[in-house]
Amino acid sequence: MQTRITKNSGWKQFFQTVVGRAYPRVVGTMRDLNWLFFDIFMPFLTMVGYVYVYRALKAPEEYIGFVVLGSAMTAFWINILWSMSSQLYWEKEGGNLALYIASPTSMMAILLGMATGGMLATTTRALAIFVIGSLVFNVSYALVSFWTLFGVFVLTMVALYGLGMMMASLFLLLNREAWHLANFVQAPVMLFSGFYFPVRAFGFWPGMVASIIPLTLGMDAMRQLVFPSGTLIGLLTPHVEVLILAGLSVVYVLAAFFMLRYMERLAINQGRITDRLS
Amino acid sequence: MENTVRAPISEKNPGPVKTLSSAAWLGWKIESNWTDPFIFAFYSIVRPITQAAILIVMYLVIRGGNFADPDFVNMYIGNAFYLLVNGAMQGVYFGILDDREHYRTLKYIYIAPLQVPIYLVGRGLASIVVASISVVITLLFGVVFLKVPIVLAEVNWLLLLVALALGMITMVSLGVILGGWALMIKNNIYTLGDALAAGLFIFSGAVFPLTVLPRALRVVGYALPLAYWFVLIRRALVPEIGHLDPMFSHFSDGNLLLIAVAFALLFAVLAVVTFRFFDHQAREKGNIDMVSNY
Numbered sequence: 001m002q003t004r005i006t007k008n009s010g011w012k013q014f015f016q017t018v019v020g021r022a023y024p025r026v027v028g029t030m031r032d033l034n035w036l037f038f039d040i041f042m043p044f045l046t047m048v049g050y051v052y053v054y055r056a057l058k059a060p061e062e063y064i065g066f067v068v069l070g071s072a073m074t075a076f077w078i079n080i081l082w083s084m085s086s087q088l089y090w091e092k093e094g095g096n097l098a099l100y101i102a103s104p105t106s107m108m109a110i111l112l113g114m115a116t117g118g119m120l121a122t123t124t125r126a127l128a129i130f131v132i133g134s135l136v137f138n139v140s141y142a143l144v145s146f147w148t149l150f151g152v153f154v155l156t157m158v159a160l161y162g163l164g165m166m167m168a169s170l171f172l173l174l175n176r177e178a179w180h181l182a183n184f185v186q187a188p189v190m191l192f193s194g195f196y197f198p199v200r201a202f203g204f205w206p207g208m209v210a211s212i213i214p215l216t217l218g219m220d221a222m223r224q225l226v227f228p229s230g231t232l233i234g235l236l237t238p239h240v241e242v243l244i245l246a247g248l249s250v251v252y253v254l255a256a257f258f259m260l261r262y263m264e265r266l267a268i269n270q271g272r273i274t275d276r277l278s
Numbered sequence: 279m280e281n282t283v284r285a286p287i288s289e290k291n292p293g294p295v296k297t298l299s300s301a302a303w304l305g306w307k308i309e310s311n312w313t314d315p316f317i318f319a320f321y322s323i324v325r326p327i328t329q330a331a332i333l334i335v336m337y338l339v340i341r342g343g344n345f346a347d348p349d350f351v352n353m354y355i356g357n358a359f360y361l362l363v364n365g366a367m368q369g370v371y372f373g374i375l376d377d378r379e380h381y382r383t384l385k386y387i388y389i390a391p392l393q394v395p396i397y398l399v400g401r402g403l404a405s406i407v408v409a410s411i412s413v414v415i416t417l418l419f420g421v422v423f424l425k426v427p428i429v430l431a432e433v434n435w436l437l438l439l440v441a442l443a444l445g446m447i448t449m450v451s452l453g454v455i456l457g458g459w460a461l462m463i464k465n466n467i468y469t470l471g472d473a474l475a476a477g478l479f480i481f482s483g484a485v486f487p488l489t490v491l492p493r494a495l496r497v498v499g500y501a502l503p504l505a506y507w508f509v510l511i512r513r514a515l516v517p518e519i520g521h522l523d524p525m526f527s528h529f530s531d532g533n534l535l536l537i538a539v540a541f542a543l544l545f546a547v548l549a550v551v552t553f554r555f556f557d558h559q560a561r562e563k564g565n566i567d568m569v570s571n572y
Binding site: 032034035037038039041042045046048049050052053054055056057058059063093176177180183184187188190191195196197198201202 | 321329332336339340380465469473479480486491
């Protein structure tokens, strides 16, 4: 007797794919506890380095807090670069990409699953880094509005992972240069987004240009909402930043959708889905 | 039957020099031929400068634009030369990762008539060359745009060259130790070098003096080679500022060089012993042709 296989389609299939692709990213963190060392302890060491730079420069204590916040948010940027943007390149290397393309589901759903799983797993890491850093360096916060802070964080994540999905479609065409490209953009973004200092240090317009990376405005708003002197060092008011982040979220997610369709077709036409040119 | 002409096969083993030069050539190709030379040059120039710029802006925000201040000069030079620490250490151990996980050629390297540690050192040489270019670019940027007071006529070139050579022996040895360890593990191998580099960064005195650290952590800095190495580099490049460091003012250049020699020897011996151990273990466990897909 044959078992009849029922296949989902439409939104049900889309949702199932999202859950399916997010699953290994979340469950993986439970099964392999190495990340506790490598993904928390290692960023913690980097954070310690920057904290002592400020201590050596005799910076106000609030700057230690900026480093702690920036180090926690670094986890998301690293995740975007190496586990979102470059992911399709890794999948090509591992031989999974062709299977994704051949499967009767949407690549957008796969990317959304990657983003959702990555976001959940990385939030745990970022939170751990934030809590440990705050406790070790005795950082004090003065929360202005929890709900505004929560809204800023959620919008920053949506816009950031939208950007990650868009970049993933670009990386679809790349081979060995993907690794170098990700390596290349890591430091400039950490510089211009102001991971360890207020972005206003660059001046208003350079800060606005840097705001195409959602973390720039996200962190600027968070600094204003949790540190006593935050409003004095902000680029824009948190409410304006929330509006811009909402706009960026829509733009990046839509751009990811159209670019993925275009790039997927281009990659198939140019025969780049299965090549492993190393 | 078709006549075939076979190239003569040498029966002699290639020897360490040939292994080293071939591996260095291969390493250079891998480092540089992923794009055209113009983009590679742009990549090599912009990357180290943006990394240095994070510290420049941190300094600027707190202390303003006095870049001739000894604190800034020490920080800038230390940060520039830390690129070399990363390049030497990671360049060597990435040879194992690249060949095992990416190119999947480690098993062929193992059955070739060569000594794997020497091959790894050769692979790392290319990375050291790229890092050296980055150091020079970063220093040039500092001298031209930030007026970092490095005067060529005042540089103690002999001290600089000897210190660089000793430092590289130590860093490359650390890379070989990491490479050996990487043979044994499959998870998070790519971040192993970053973890060590981040840890060493704190205890190196590269961008802040060890006196800033709590007393217990300061001891760790003294027990590691990097702090002495950075003092030597600073004394060679900017003698006046380099001799100001209060923690090392009672050490003469000769004393520091002796310490650097001792560390270089110690780490070289450690590298040989640990690589042999890990190599044996990896062969026993069948790890040489393992692909973790991690």
